[in-house]
Each structure stands twice: as C-alpha cells, then as structure tokens.
Amino acid sequence: MYLKRITTALAMTAALPVLSAQATDLEVTHWWTSGGEAAAVAEFAKAFDATGNKWVDGAIAGGGGTARPIMVSRLIGGDPMGAFQFNTGRQAEELIEAGLLRDLTDVAEANGWKDIIYPSSLLDACTVDGRIYCAPVNIHSWQWLWLSNGAFEKAGVPVPANWDEFVAAADALRDAGLQPLALGGQSWQSAGAFNVLMVALAGPDALVDIYGNKNAELAGGEEMARVFKAAADARSMAEGSSVQDWNQATNMVVTDQAGGQIMGDWAQGEFAVAGKVAGKDYTCLPGLGVNELIDTGGDAFYFPVIDDPEIKAAQDELANLMVSPEVQVSFNLKKGSLPIRGDIDLAAANDCMKKGLEILAAGNTLPSTTQLNTEDTNNQLNDLFVEFFNDNSITPEDAQARFVDIVSSAE
Ligand code: GAL
Numbered sequence: 001m002y003l004k005r006i007t008t009a010l011a012m013t014a015a016l017p018v019l020s021a022q023a024t025d026l027e028v029t030h031w032w033t034s035g036g037e038a039a040a041v042a043e044f045a046k047a048f049d050a051t052g053n054k055w056v057d058g059a060i061a062g063g064g065g066t067a068r069p070i071m072v073s074r075l076i077g078g079d080p081m082g083a084f085q086f087n088t089g090r091q092a093e094e095l096i097e098a099g100l101l102r103d104l105t106d107v108a109e110a111n112g113w114k115d116i117i118y119p120s121s122l123l124d125a126c127t128v129d130g131r132i133y134c135a136p137v138n139i140h141s142w143q144w145l146w147l148s149n150g151a152f153e154k155a156g157v158p159v160p161a162n163w164d165e166f167v168a169a170a171d172a173l174r175d176a177g178l179q180p181l182a183l184g185g186q187s188w189q190s191a192g193a194f195n196v197l198m199v200a201l202a203g204p205d206a207l208v209d210i211y212g213n214k215n216a217e218l219a220g221g222e223e224m225a226r227v228f229k230a231a232a233d234a235r236s237m238a239e240g241s242s243v244q245d246w247n248q249a250t251n252m253v254v255t256d257q258a259g260g261q262i263m264g265d266w267a268q269g270e271f272a273v274a275g276k277v278a279g280k281d282y283t284c285l286p287g288l289g290v291n292e293l294i295d296t297g298g299d300a301f302y303f304p305v306i307d308d309p310e311i312k313a314a315q316d317e318l319a320n321l322m323v324s325p326e327v328q329v330s331f332n333l334k335k336g337s338l339p340i341r342g343d344i345d346l347a348a349a350n351d352c353m354k355k356g357l358e359i360l361a362a363g364n365t366l367p368s369t370t371q372l373n374t375e376d377t378n379n380q381l382n383d384l385f386v387e388f389f390n391d392n393s394i395t396p397e398d399a400q401a402r403f404v405d406i407v408s409s410a411e
Pocket of ligand 1: 032063299
C-alpha cells in the first residue's frame with residue numbers, strides 16, 4: 001500500500017507544470033481592460049502563476065494612448081515594472097536607445113524564436129541593430145469591418161458585402177433608428193478608421209509608400225483625395241456615435257444598435273464574451289470587403305532592465321511562456337488575434353479568425369502603422385483625424401493639406 005501511495009504521489013508530481021526554483025512576483029503593465037482583453041490577459045496570468053511565479057497585474061484603463069505615457073514616465077523615472085505591453089513596432093525605440101529595456105537575444109536564440117515566430121516581420125519589428133528587445137504575442141489587424149446582422153435585418157436591407165454597400169445602407173439604418181457607423185471618441189480610433197479606408201480604397205502600396213517612404217506627393221494626390229471624400233462619408237455615418245472607448249462602440253454593434261464598426265480584430269473578443277457567433281450574429285469583412293488583406297500589427301512584451309537575478313529569471317520565463325504553443329492558443333482565442341507561430345492547431349477558431357489565418361497564409365499582408373510610423377507621427381495623425389471626424393467644418397481638402405504636412409515632416 002505504501003508503494004502505491006508513493007507511486008501515485010510521484011505520478012501527480014510529474015503532472016504538475018515545471019515549477020520555478022524561485023517564486024518571483026512580476027508586475028506586468030498593459031492596457032487590456034475590456035471584457036475580451038481581460039479574458040485574454042487572464043490566460044497569460046494563469047500560465048505564469050502555474051510556473052510558481054506570480055503575475056502581478058498592472059492594467060491601465062483608457063487605451064494605449066493613455067497607458068503608454070504612464071509606462072514611459074515610470075521607466076524614465078526609475079520605477080520600472082517587471083514587463084509591459086506595447087504595440088509591435090517603433091513605440092519603444094527611444095526606451096531601447098536609452099538602455100532601459102533588456103536585450104532578449106540570448107533568450108530568443110536559446111529557444112529558437114527565429115525558427116518559430118511567423119511572419120518573421122514580427123521579430124524584425126522587435127529587432128534594433130541586430131538585437132531582439134521584445135516577445136511578440138499576437139497578430140492584430142486593423143483591416144476589418146464588423147457588421148451587425150440584426151441591425152440590417154431591422155433596417156430591411158441585406159448585410160453589406162463591402163464598404164460601398166455599407167455606405168449605401170446608411171439611410172435605411174438611420175430610418176430604422178439605428179446608428180450606421182459606431183465610432184468612439186478616443187483619437188486613435190478616428191486615425192485607425194482613416195488608415196483602413198486608405199488601404200481599402202487607395203490600396204496597401206499607397207499606405208506603405210506614404211508612411212514608409214514619406215511620399216508627400218502621393219499623400220496630396222488625386223488618389224488620396226478620393227480617400228478623404230470617403231472619410232467624409234464615414235464622418236456622416238458616425239454622427240451621433242457618442243461613446244468614448246472602442247469597446248463601447250463595439251458593444252453598439254454587438255447589441256444591434258449600430259450597423260457596423262471599422263475596428264481591429266480585438267473587437268472579436270467582445271463578440272466572444274457576449275456569446276455572439278461569427279456568421280450568425282455578425283459578419284466580418286477583411287479589408288472592408290474590397291481588398292481581402294490583413295496588417296501584421298499586434299502586441300509585444302518588453303522587459304525593463306532590473307538588477308535582480310530572480311526578476312531576470314522570471315522575465316525570461318514569462319517571455320518564453322508567451323510564445324509557447326499552449327499559451328499562444330489559449331491567449332489568442334480569447335483575444336481574437338492570430339498567433340505568432342504557424343505550428344499550432346487553432347481548431348476552435350471561429351469563421352472570422354479562420355478568414356484571417358487564410359489571408360495570412362496567402363501572404364496578403366502589409367505592415368502596421370505602428371511599424372511604419374513613430375509614436376510622434378501617429379499622435380499627430382490621431383489629432384488630425386479626431387478633429388476631422390468631429391468637426392464638419394473641416395473639409396476633406398483642409399484635412400488632406402494637413403495630412404501632407406504631417407507626412408512631409410515624419411521621421
Ligand atoms: C491595440 C492593441 C490591441 C487592443 C487595442 C484596444 O493597440 O494592440 O491589443 O487591445 O489596442 O485596446
């Protein structure tokens with residue numbers, strides 16, 4: 001009997017996750033506070049706690065535009081957190097240059113990140129002067145239109161198959177007492193919607209040429225004039241959308257009060273927590289149904305330099321955990337994003353996520369504006385477009401002239 005008890009105990013021990021030799025508390029800051037985002041980040045916390053360490057959650061409400069300055073001031077003020085979320089791309093450039101963030105190259109090489117992270121552009125976006133400074137955790141694409149099937153049923157018109165059909169349905173939605181386009185007041189939402197219209201109507205090469213090559217001539221040309229006129233259509237459709245946060249605007253679509261929202265695929269997390277089914281309750285149009293593509297934006301975690309071997313070991317463990325197959329599945333299914341590796345089974349993915357995976361596999365991708373622009377340029381674009389979407393006295397021509405100025409002075 002004694003032997004059986006020992007054998008059972010050993011078997012149970014074997015089933016436990018590999019516990020860290022040292023249990024360490026790690027404060028992790030991020031801006032994931034909506035229903036879907038919180039459900040997703042809980043998967044990271046659960047997996048990290050299972051190693052015997054402790055995820056100390058440092059959620060900051062108000063979105064990235066609010067959270068990033070708070071995180072930066074802590075880092076330059078000598079009060080670093082253990083790890084933090086930024087968008088994949090150029091946002092952390094100055095923090096890296098200031099030597100405040102850990103070089104993860106040894107961790108990445110020891111764990112084969114270069115072989116597992118796909119597309120490799122995600123790791124390139126973490127690389128400065130040949131050294132790797134972040135762990136990408138998902139692919140989020142802005143290039144989506146989310147439509148409420150119920151709203152179009154109430155309006156007595158078919159669910160649109162593309163942007164032009166959505167614009168044409170606006171009056172019917174209004175007549176049914178519904179909000180055609182849901183848009184929140186956070187400035188990045190207006191700039192994001194404009195950039196998605198640019199990709200759909202002027203094409204991905206135009207966005208990459210304007211933001212990547214700072215092509216001011218293209219920014220001021222006829223092709224972009226058409227995009228600004230479409231943005232004025234979107235402005236009319238968004239009139240009356242008096243919410244602030246992106247997930248409040250998403251909720252208008254989830255509850256059939258609005259026809260649609262241009263938003264990144266993190267909106268999926270909100271539909272999921274509301275128990276909504278893709279295809280049945282809502283329709284997703286990648287590239288606004290005009291140009292089926294996705295951008296390879298998303299999120300990555302950075303790890304401040306802290307002179308404590310236990311913290312450093314816990315940071316390494318968390319970085320590897322976040323890119324592991326199991327955590328990539330559990331986190332991304334809740335987040336509504338795509339995984340950063342191609343060797344996992346997302347059988348539980350819904351129809352919209354499957355569309356995204358097919359587009360990714362076909363290589364119909366483009367870089368995100370957080371990879372092409374500096375934080376400063378993106379903040380200037382946010383200011384321009386939140387003013388444009390909220391002030392009808394700003395003509396498309398006025399806005400385009402200011403757009404050219406921003407592109408001309410971008411670094
Ligand atoms: C983005 C981030 C997403 C999503 C969104 C809204 O910057 O990449 O994960 O959460 O903000 O908060």
